[in-house]
């Protein structure tokens with residue numbers, strides 16, 4: 295018998311010994327997905343616990359088995375530590391700094407942009423430079439400070455020459471933002487720009503259509519407005535942006551009172 299067949303047979307026998315004739319797991323073998331039974335789990339299995347307990351344990355094992363380490367993070371700091379050296383897409387090679395996010399980890403409002411620009415890449419913080427200053431002014435106009443909200447991007451690394459993020463880059467990086475949202479638990483999200491909104495909502499809409507409606511992401515209200523960099527290029531859009539952020543603040547106030 296070849297080595298690989300022997301290994302598979304032995305692994306299946308181990309499974310059978312632990313779980314009987316049920317096969318748990320997905321066919322996604324990878325070095326990343328290693329899991330060691332906790333002492334408690336091993337004891338439950340060894341002591342011949344009831345089927346209900348065994349099934350619960352098997353589910354816990356299964357749920358954990360295919361999670362990458364960062365998905366088990368309990369805090370933003372832990373998530374940062376597990377992701378800041380990411381090289382999952384080519385942008386890891388070209389970035390200067392990984393731009394994780396900034397702000398209040400318990401914020402009610404999360405602002406999401408597209409990707410770091412040159413200043414962000416240099417400083418490791420989202421929305422700095424002229425666009426960042428304008429964002430701070432927009433927040434101030436609705437009585438919010440930068441420290442009151444959390445600010446992050448769909449991509450954590452800068453695309454070279456500020457080109458648009460590629461779909462594959464957004465798909466690869468998106469789980470990090472998903473985990474940030476899970477940890478922050480915001481009541482409302484404001485997407486800054488069409489790219490960020492479509493990536494979050496998995497849609498292909500114009501910014502005009504995105505701005506018209508309140509969407510939901512996992513039960514969280516989502517509004518969209520212009521990216522501050524676009525407002526710097528075309529100040530005529532500031533009036534519309536002002537209407538968007540007033541709507542955002544009014545909804546935020548309602549959600550926070552509830």
Ligand code: SF4
Pocket residue numbers: 380381382383384385386387449450451463466467
């Ligand atoms: S853009 Fe995201 S997925 Fe790509 S290297 Fe940076 S952190 Fe990793």
